[in-house]
Amino acid sequence: MKTDLPQSFRRLEYRPPIYTFDEVELHIALDPARTIVKSRIEVLPGKSFEAGAPLILAGQELEFVSLRINGQAHRHFELTPETLSIHSLPNEGKQKFTLEIISICVPEKNTTLMGLYVSNGNFFTQCEAEGFRKITYFLDRPDVMARYRVTLQAREAECPVLLSNGNLLSTEKLPNGWHSATWEDPFPKPSYLFALVAGELECIEETITTSSGAKKLLQIWVEPHDLKKTRHAMDSLIASIHWDEKRYGLELDLERFMIVAVSDFNMGAMENKGLNIFNTKFVLAQPETATDADFANIESVVAHEYFHNWTGNRVTCQDWFQLSLKEGLTVFRDQEFSAGQMGSESGRAVKRIEDVRLLRQLQFPEDAGPMAHPIRPDEYQEINNFYTVTVYEKGSEVVRMYQTLLGRDGFRKGMGLYFKRHDGQAVTCDDFLAAMADANGKDLTQFQNWYCQAGTPRVKVEESYDAAKKQFHLTLTQSCAATPGQPEKKPFHIPLKMRLITDAHDQPEQLLELTQPTQTWIFDNVADRPVLSINRDFSAPVNLDFDQSEADLLILFSSDDDAFNRWEAGQKLAMQMILNDRLPDQDLIEAYRNLLLDPSLDPAFKELALTLPAESYLYEQCENVDPQKIFTARRAFRRAIAKQLQLEWAALYQQNQTPGPFTSDAASAGKRALKNLALSMLLEADPNIWAPMAVNQYQVADNMTDRYAALAALVVHGVKAADDCLVDFFSRFNNDALVIDKWFALQSSRPPVDSLEPTLGNVKRLREHPAFKLNNPNRARSVIHAFCTNNPASFHQADGSGYAFWAESVLALDPINPQVAARLARALDRWRLFAQPYQGQMKAALAQVAACQTLSPDVREVIGKALGN
Numbered sequence: 001m002k003t004d005l006p007q008s009f010r011r012l013e014y015r016p017p018i019y020t021f022d023e024v025e026l027h028i029a030l031d032p033a034r035t036i037v038k039s040r041i042e043v044l045p046g047k048s049f050e051a052g053a054p055l056i057l058a059g060q061e062l063e064f065v066s067l068r069i070n071g072q073a074h075r076h077f078e079l080t081p082e083t084l085s086i087h088s089l090p091n092e093g094k095q096k097f098t099l100e101i102i103s104i105c106v107p108e109k110n111t112t113l114m115g116l117y118v119s120n121g122n123f124f125t126q127c128e129a130e131g132f133r134k135i136t137y138f139l140d141r142p143d144v145m146a147r148y149r150v151t152l153q154a155r156e157a158e159c160p161v162l163l164s165n166g167n168l169l170s171t172e173k174l175p176n177g178w179h180s181a182t183w184e185d186p187f188p189k190p191s192y193l194f195a196l197v198a199g200e201l202e203c204i205e206e207t208i209t210t211s212s213g214a215k216k217l218l219q220i221w222v223e224p225h226d227l228k229k230t231r232h233a234m235d236s237l238i239a240s241i242h243w244d245e246k247r248y249g250l251e252l253d254l255e256r257f258m259i260v261a262v263s264d265f266n267m268g269a270m271e272n273k274g275l276n277i278f279n280t281k282f283v284l285a286q287p288e289t290a291t292d293a294d295f296a297n298i299e300s301v302v303a304h305e306y307f308h309n310w311t312g313n314r315v316t317c318q319d320w321f322q323l324s325l326k327e328g329l330t331v332f333r334d335q336e337f338s339a340g341q342m343g344s345e346s347g348r349a350v351k352r353i354e355d356v357r358l359l360r361q362l363q364f365p366e367d368a369g370p371m372a373h374p375i376r377p378d379e380y381q382e383i384n385n386f387y388t389v390t391v392y393e394k395g396s397e398v399v400r401m402y403q404t405l406l407g408r409d410g411f412r413k414g415m416g417l418y419f420k421r422h423d424g425q426a427v428t429c430d431d432f433l434a435a436m437a438d439a440n441g442k443d444l445t446q447f448q449n450w451y452c453q454a455g456t457p458r459v460k461v462e463e464s465y466d467a468a469k470k471q472f473h474l475t476l477t478q479s480c481a482a483t484p485g486q487p488e489k490k491p492f493h494i495p496l497k498m499r500l501i502t503d504a505h506d507q508p509e510q511l512l513e514l515t516q517p518t519q520t521w522i523f524d525n526v527a528d529r530p531v532l533s534i535n536r537d538f539s540a541p542v543n544l545d546f547d548q549s550e551a552d553l554l555i556l557f558s559s560d561d562d563a564f565n566r567w568e569a570g571q572k573l574a575m576q577m578i579l580n581d582r583l584p585d586q587d588l589i590e591a592y593r594n595l596l597l598d599p600s601l602d603p604a605f606k607e608l609a610l611t612l613p614a615e616s617y618l619y620e621q622c623e624n625v626d627p628q629k630i631f632t633a634r635r636a637f638r639r640a641i642a643k644q645l646q647l648e649w650a651a652l653y654q655q656n657q658t659p660g661p662f663t664s665d666a667a668s669a670g671k672r673a674l675k676n677l678a679l680s681m682l683l684e685a686d687p688n689i690w691a692p693m694a695v696n697q698y699q700v701a702d703n704m705t706d707r708y709a710a711l712a713a714l715v716v717h718g719v720k721a722a723d724d725c726l727v728d729f730f731s732r733f734n735n736d737a738l739v740i741d742k743w744f745a746l747q748s749s750r751p752p753v754d755s756l757e758p759t760l761g762n763v764k765r766l767r768e769h770p771a772f773k774l775n776n777p778n779r780a781r782s783v784i785h786a787f788c789t790n791n792p793a794s795f796h797q798a799d800g801s802g803y804a805f806w807a808e809s810v811l812a813l814d815p816i817n818p819q820v821a822a823r824l825a826r827a828l829d830r831w832r833l834f835a836q837p838y839q840g841q842m843k844a845a846l847a848q849v850a851a852c853q854t855l856s857p858d859v860r861e862v863i864g865k866a867l868g869n
């Protein structure tokens with residue numbers, strides 16, 4: 001039973017554990033209907049031990065069977081739906097004692113996909129953050145680190161493969177067709193890193209030699225029919241292992257490292273020690289079924305989970321408020337790895353632009369909305385709601401700022417000291433900051449504000465040029481809007497890379513450290529009025545309030561040597577024009593044309609430069625948002641670019657073909673991206689003329705990027721031929737769940753052809769399709785989340801029909817899978833930003849969900865915060 005009043009957990013209420021665990025032995029007899037778990041645990045006094053205190057273990061949805069202490073049955077305990085409290089411990093708990101507990105859980109009934117569950121007949125676990133308590137009674141908190149020995153038993157015919165963390169010690173045949181395997185993990189770990197996998201799986205494997213000369217076994221486990229799709233994940237894993245050795249001197253510490261793919265999974269993947277479990281979406285790839293984006297995502301998620309082995313597993317979090325300690329840092333590491341894999345400096349810039357675009361589309365709205373929280377939150381009701389873009393992506397930006405302030409070598413020194421001090425410990429974000437500061441002798445006290453304060457800082461830029469003195473004056477003023485619980489903000493320590501762009505190219509790039517509310521810098525010997533390029537490479541996650549003239553923005557867009565700021569100037573020009581309901585003027589069209597024709601620029605950069613800011617980002621620049629007006633203005637702007645550059649698009653389409661066998665490298669992917677943007681622009685300009693070319697590309701494509709892009713261009717531009725292609729696509733890939741997800745998502749996120757077309761009916765039909773499954777997260781997201789979060793013009797209907805669909809879907813998903821429901825619930829966070837009647841309709845939909853008496857704590861927290869309770 002859940003209590004009625006939401007319970008809040010607070011960072012400042014952290015207390016070290018009263019008891020702690022040393023050795024943990026688990027015997028798990030796997031049965032979908034009745035799994036028996038026997039645990040044997042060595043218990044010791046913890047850091048805040050008090051003699052005589054009860055031992056309170058967490059446990060959820062477990063059937064309790066028995067309890068023994070030091071081999072004797074123990075009767076002094078109490079059970080609640082969430083705890084097992086054990087009293088009258090031997091010698092008041094002052095000395096080590098052995099606890100033995102037997103309990104039962106029911107994996108086949110577990111649709112939450114937390115704890116132990118069944119997917120396609122195989123067993124999997126997900127324990128982060130608090131899933132282990134659904135497997136057995138435990139001190140399920142990250143600051144209790146223990147060594148595990150795990151014996152798995154199952155029927156051999158159904159579960160030939162039995163995997164857990166660490167090294168395989170032994171296997172055994174048992175009576176009645178059962179068998180067992182015993183695994184031992186030599187590294188102490190918190191329970192959230194425990195994992196088991198059992199079932200009918202096969203693997204590809206490789207042996208590699210690491211920097212110290214040790215041999216390591218790498219395996220990727222999948223359902224047998226997917227074996228042919230594992231090569232890219234294996235290559236990504238090997239590249240990640242080498243990168244971490246080279247960049248940070250960090251070596252793989254286990255004899256074997258396994259990745260397992262599962263098709264029912266709440267998020268991307270999970271870094272369980274030595275046994276990473278992945279959503280199939282981030283493992284399986286073949287040119288015929290995966291797009292370039294899929295290939296890139298697999299590479300970065302494989303790297304991310306592997307990098308956690310040091311940043312997260314060897315050094316873990318003291319409590320869940322410190323989540324960004326491991327997540328922000330590990331995202332930063334995977335971003336740097338992927339940037340390096342791009343193969344060139346301009347490739348790095350492309351990766352940076354993609355990362356910033358994501359941050360601004362998703363995290364900036366979060367930071368301005370009802371769920372805004374610092375990267376180290378102070379309070380939560382349900383920790384699963386705090387695996388956010390703030391903790392992850394803004395967390396990564398904060399880590400990146402250390403590197404910007406300290407330099408690459410200084411950052412590396414800080415990492416070295418962090419591991420030297422904290423290997424094997426559960427620590428805090430303060431410990432990370434202290435290691436960075438101490439290793440570099442730099443005072444980072446003010447930098448702490450990035451951990452304490454929510455909200456995106458705003459930096460006002462004022463410039464003036466004194467021709468007589470040849471001086472340039474720059475005044476920067478920072479502010480940060482109020483966020484829930486934080487009306488006033490202290491100034492941040494903001495590193496801003498800048499350069500004065502002059503005809504002579506004689507001004508170097510500099511790093512300004514803005515620490516005061518307002519600061520002025522004076523630059524001498526500036527021969528002519530320069531154009532200011534500031535926050536280069538997006539050195540700080542801030543909004544600039546800079547009234548830069550269109551003429552200056554055009555100069556930056558045509559010639560800034562910082563590729564990020566070059567892109568940024570183009571985005572700003574387009575954004576201002578769209579928001580003022582203007583079409584691109586001739587100067588901008590010429591700038592676009594020159595950029596597209598410039599042979600020295602990467603195709604991938606051109607594609608990004610010609611992709612307009614997302615609607616969700618445009619919303620954040622206004623008040624009283626009228627989503628239909630923004631949709632119409634943005635579409636008209638795009639159509640103008642499409643039409644006025646039609647010849648260029650046609651030429652680019654031809655020039656960026658990638659004949660020969662498919663390769664997923666960044667250069668080829670960039671060409672395909674530009675070619676497919678060209679195709680989409682041609683259909684935008686004139687669907688009648690260009691549709692046959694898209695149909696042809698759809699039919700002859702030898703890879704999913706091109707086939708899907710052609711289909712998307714046909715579908716998005718409302719071309720008749722799209723229907724036949726959609727039918728063909730479904731039957732061609734009927735057996736491939738990940739491709740069928742794409743088929744659903746494409747239709748669900750198709751914008752209306754004009755602002756009046758009702759598209760909700762199509763989405764409701766998709767939900768009735770025989771292949772739709774509400775309890776498979778990937779499939780549910782491909783229809784429902786895709787519509788509610790990736791199809792703004794269809795979702796935001798004045799009659800509120802989109803919001804009613806949202807409310808219905810949240811309520812349908814919640815009893816099945818609260819995490820997937822809570823993610824969807826976030827779609828209405830920014831309701832206060834919208835004009836009427838949208839705002840009122842959204843509020844009514846929120847109230848409808850809030851009225852449900854049986855909401856999960858996950859959804860209740862999101863809805864409660866949205867409504868401001």
Ligand code: B3K
Nearest residue numbers: 128129269270271384387
């Ligand atoms: N650490 C996991 C996320 C777990 C989410 C739990 N609700 C994946 C990752 O960030 O690598």
Ligand code: ZN
Nearest residue numbers: 304308327330
């Ligand atoms: Zn992570």
